[in-house]
Amino acid sequence: MPLPLTASEIEARLERILPTVDKPGRYAGGELNRVLKPWDSVSAHVALVFPDIYDIGLANLGLAILYDILNRRPDVAAERAYAPWLDLETILRRDGIPLFSLESKHPLASFDIIGITLPYETIYTNTLNILDLAGLPLRSAERNETHPLVIAGGHAAYNPEPMSAFIDAFVIGEGEGVILEIVDAWQAWKTSAGSRADLLAALAHIEGVYVPSFYQVSYHPDGRVADFKPIHPAAPSTITKRIVPQLPPPLTRFLVPSVEVVHNRIAIEIMRGCSRGCRFCQAGMVNRPVRERPVEQILNAMQEAVHATGYEDIGLLSLSSSDYTQILKLTEEANRRFAGAHLTISLPSLRIESFSAELMDNLKDCRASGGFTLAPEAATERMRQIINKPLPAGQLLDTARTVFEHGWTSLKLYFMIGHPSETLEDVQEIIETCYQVLRIGQKIRGGRVKVHAGVSTFVPKPHTPFQWVSCDSVDQINAKLNLLKQGLRHQNLRLTWNEPPGTQLEAWLTRGDRRTGEVILRAWQKGAKFDAWRDQFRFEIWQEAYAEAGIDPAFYSHRQRELDEILPWDHINTGVSKNYLKQDYQWSLDGRSRPDCAVQCAACGILSSLGDLRMQFPNTQWKCP
Amino acid sequence: MTVYRLRITFAKTAPLRYTSHLDMMHVWERTLRRSGLPIAYSKGFNPGPRIHQGCSLPLGFTSQQEMVDIFLDDVLAIDAVRSALQEAVPPGIELGAIEEIDPKAPALQTQVQSSTYIATLLDPVNPAELKASLQSLLAAPALPRTWREKAYDLRPLIHSLTLLPASSGGQLSFEMHLSAREGAMARPEEVLSAMGFSPHAARVERTKILLA
Numbered sequence: 001m002p003l004p005l006t007a008s009e010i011e012a013r014l015e016r017i018l019p020t021v022d023k024p025g026r027y028a029g030g031e032l033n034r035v036l037k038p039w040d041s042v043s044a045h046v047a048l049v050f051p052d053i054y055d056i057g058l059a060n061l062g063l064a065i066l067y068d069i070l071n072r073r074p075d076v077a078a079e080r081a082y083a084p085w086l087d088l089e090t091i092l093r094r095d096g097i098p099l100f101s102l103e104s105k106h107p108l109a110s111f112d113i114i115g116i117t118l119p120y121e122t123i124y125t126n127t128l129n130i131l132d133l134a135g136l137p138l139r140s141a142e143r144n145e146t147h148p149l150v151i152a153g154g155h156a157a158y159n160p161e162p163m164s165a166f167i168d169a170f171v172i173g174e175g176e177g178v179i180l181e182i183v184d185a186w187q188a189w190k191t192s193a194g195s196r197a198d199l200l201a202a203l204a205h206i207e208g209v210y211v212p213s214f215y216q217v218s219y220h221p222d223g224r225v226a227d228f229k230p231i232h233p234a235a236p237s238t239i240t241k242r243i244v245p246q247l248p249p250p251l252t253r254f255l256v257p258s259v260e261v262v263h264n265r266i267a268i269e270i271m272r273g274c275s276r277g278c279r280f281c282q283a284g285m286v287n288r289p290v291r292e293r294p295v296e297q298i299l300n301a302m303q304e305a306v307h308a309t310g311y312e313d314i315g316l317l318s319l320s321s322s323d324y325t326q327i328l329k330l331t332e333e334a335n336r337r338f339a340g341a342h343l344t345i346s347l348p349s350l351r352i353e354s355f356s357a358e359l360m361d362n363l364k365d366c367r368a369s370g371g372f373t374l375a376p377e378a379a380t381e382r383m384r385q386i387i388n389k390p391l392p393a394g395q396l397l398d399t400a401r402t403v404f405e406h407g408w409t410s411l412k413l414y415f416m417i418g419h420p421s422e423t424l425e426d427v428q429e430i431i432e433t434c435y436q437v438l439r440i441g442q443k444i445r446g447g448r449v450k451v452h453a454g455v456s457t458f459v460p461k462p463h464t465p466f467q468w469v470s471c472d473s474v475d476q477i478n479a480k481l482n483l484l485k486q487g488l489r490h491q492n493l494r495l496t497w498n499e500p501p502g503t504q505l506e507a508w509l510t511r512g513d514r515r516t517g518e519v520i521l522r523a524w525q526k527g528a529k530f531d532a533w534r535d536q537f538r539f540e541i542w543q544e545a546y547a548e549a550g551i552d553p554a555f556y557s558h559r560q561r562e563l564d565e566i567l568p569w570d571h572i573n574t575g576v577s578k579n580y581l582k583q584d585y586q587w588s589l590d591g592r593s594r595p596d597c598a599v600q601c602a603a604c605g606i607l608s609s610l611g612d613l614r615m616q617f618p619n620t621q622w623k624c625p
Numbered sequence: 626m627t628v629y630r631l632r633i634t635f636a637k638t639a640p641l642r643y644t645s646h647l648d649m650m651h652v653w654e655r656t657l658r659r660s661g662l663p664i665a666y667s668k669g670f671n672p673g674p675r676i677h678q679g680c681s682l683p684l685g686f687t688s689q690q691e692m693v694d695i696f697l698d699d700v701l702a703i704d705a706v707r708s709a710l711q712e713a714v715p716p717g718i719e720l721g722a723i724e725e726i727d728p729k730a731p732a733l734q735t736q737v738q739s740s741t742y743i744a745t746l747l748d749p750v751n752p753a754e755l756k757a758s759l760q761s762l763l764a765a766p767a768l769p770r771t772w773r774e775k776a777y778d779l780r781p782l783i784h785s786l787t788l789l790p791a792s793s794g795g796q797l798s799f800e801m802h803l804s805a806r807e808g809a810m811a812r813p814e815e816v817l818s819a820m821g822f823s824p825h826a827a828r829v830e831r832t833k834i835l836l837a
Contacts, residue, residue, distance in 0.1 A: 016747060018643065019685040019825045025648070030640025032655075032715035258644040258652060258717065310655030310713070342666060342674075 025259035029102030059263035108134035164212035173241030208242030265313035290623035331362035379429035418472035431487035513568035577605030634721035641717030646681035688831035782811035
């Protein structure tokens with residue numbers, strides 16, 4: 001085997017390669033606020049990886065936070081790597097150049113720890129591709145002391161099983177605190193000159209870290225999990241997610257890329273978690289408890305971030321921004337403080353019912369013209385009770401009216417089809433609702449009003465009250481989409497939807513088990529990558545991969561599970577108890593909604609699992625009653 | 626309202642070599658916002674900071690001399706402007722001269738006449754052959770070429786081509802002095818192509834912009 005290339009050799013090769021590829025600025029590094037430490041000045045090198053291209057990955061807030069935390073440590077250097085686009089990948093493979101970090105151009109294999117974010121399932125093949133481009137054995141079992149430790153986190157890691165053969169350790173939950181503990185454990189292990197197994201055992205002792213190789217699964221002949229048990233003394237029987245009891249002051253030194261990327265802006269999380277409990281929403285379940293940042297802290301961070309980045313756009317992020325208890329005060333103060341500063345402040349994820357004309361006035365001042373988005377998710381009262389997104393009759397239309405009265409001329413409505421027990425009548429009601437909203441808009445603002453219906457397809461997710469349900473059949477989904485396409489033909493209405501094959505793959509993977517890992521590997525070997533890209537996604541590869549593995553994918557997507565079945569992710573404890581999820585599922589069958597838990601505690605389990613953290617930090621702003 | 630116009634000369638170095646002309650506009654907008662200088666905004670529905678860039682630099686090139694004009698709402702000492710900018714510029718911008726310009730002077734872009742570049746060939750080339758190649762280009766009565774499906778003559782846009790002494794590493798380089806007027810701009814990669822090289826065969830750096 002030839003000697004691996006050094007950073008300066010890679011840099012010299014790139015000199016000739018980059019001018020020949022599309023958007024070479026993606027690979028240049030050297031952005032404002034990036035951190036480049038002399039390689040030998042630190043004892044631990046961490047490569048943070050977003051397994052899609054730079055344009056999409058740069059704005060990922062989770063990795064940006066970890067980059068900041070790690071680089072604040074004088075003994076640690078964190079650098080970044082992204083998936084190369086197809087043109088560069090072809091050249092790297094042809095010339096035997098390993099994937100490299102943007103900062104120092106070191107090959108990924110020369111880092112000590114590779115930390116990968118898995119925000120969604122359709123990024124799995126890209127993850128394997130990156131390990132391969134780095135020249136690493138794909139399977140954790142085939143890597144040894146000479147290879148970097150490969151860890152992963154992110155929302156998809158809440159069901160770590162599909163990727164468990166390839167990742168050495170998963171971080172379950174929020175990474176802010178645990179990432180440094182992992183680095184400490186790695187440094188201690190390095191000094192002790194221990195074995196790979198010693199390192200994994202040290203990691204398994206860290207709360208919230210899951211080492212899949214320390215567990216064994218057996219299956220019933222029909223494919224259901226028969227037993228899941230630890231086979232190593234260091235391995236706990238369940239892994240409880242990590243949270244930060246009190247949100248630290250937000251990141252302000254954002255990387256500022258020198259080429260345009262998606263979401264080129266300051267992103268400030270004003271609140272983490274959501275108390276609403278929509279039953280389809282994994283984020284709403286796994287990110288509990290609700291924690292708010294103080295208004296003053298947010299305003300100061302906005303100021304600092306503008307100074308550090310020069311960005312003109314600020315997104316105040318959360319799962320449900322209008323539920324932030326101080327939202328009026330925050331927007332008023334922001335308007336006052338940044339008046340005349342030519343900033344665009346946006347508040348995504350506004351709830352229809354917690355949204356006031358007053359808030360709209362505040363937004364109007366700071367927002368340039370543009371669209372407005374509301375997410376009713378379903379159009380009938382019956383359906384909204386089932387998914388637990390209840391809305392008083394007429395509220396959507398009232399809110400739409402207020403939006404138009406405040407001068408907006410376009411409104412986007414998010415709906416989801418394929419909810420449990422949804423009928424064509426429920427879907428027909430989506431069409432009716434869009435026309436009602438359009439008529440209201442046209443009455444107020446005239447003929448140029450546009451209504452955009454964004455329709456996605458429901459995929460049951462692990463750790464939600466719908467984790468047991470079967471997906472709607474492909475025929476049904478097609479019938480519903482056809483109904484919408486026929487019904488929403490109007491020059492002022494626009495319909496966008498997710499293509500069923502992409503949704504199906506997500507449904508196969510999200511509730512997958514360890515056997516799914518073999519399918520992912522096979523699909524990647526057959527050429528699957530960039531599965532989240534409509535023009536790159538090749539559904540037939542996945543169908544073949546499942547067939548070759550002898551697995552019927554409908555087992556994962558189109559199967560109603562029994563409530564007492566051992567689910568592949570049952571050993572992961574999000575703090576929300578399985579009993580609560582069962583009860584909530586039962587309530588959905590009864591058509592019964594559940595009140596917002598900020599008003600009345602529903603005993604979801606968070607306080608019994610993680611409540612002691614709240615005791616340690618008595619001033620934390622948890623929204624649990 | 627006072628409008629104070631400043632011309633900033635800067636070097637564009639490696640970290641920004643793959644940042645396009647359009648993206649450089651964003652780089653300057655953000656640099657100015659970070660600097661806290663009282664930047665003037667255009668009027669209208671979508672007000673933006675008033676910045677005039679000089680002539681564009683092809684992607685992948687570095688430059689010892691680029692120019693940008695910025696407009697401020699207040700008159701400030703040049704030194705104060707310099708120190709504010711010094712704090713704010715990203716890696717890849719090295720500040721040079723800053724001078725006051727008549728706000729009514731024509732747009733920077735329209736004043737650019739020509740540019741000089743140094744092309745350093747990445748692969749070994751015979752110096753004599755290179756010299757002959759440069760001379761034959763200069764001797765040609767016309768150099769018909771096509772750029773983006775438009776036919777044009779490159780020859781009148783070339784003012785001079787000069788072989789430079791070899792570097793210590795043995796790489797050969799030559800200087801090009803090319804027209805850079807609006808609508809009559811010669812591209813260094815076109816000269817390379819006319820000489821039979823791939824446009825990626827050389828590392829190119831702009832050394833000077835000459836104004837009217």
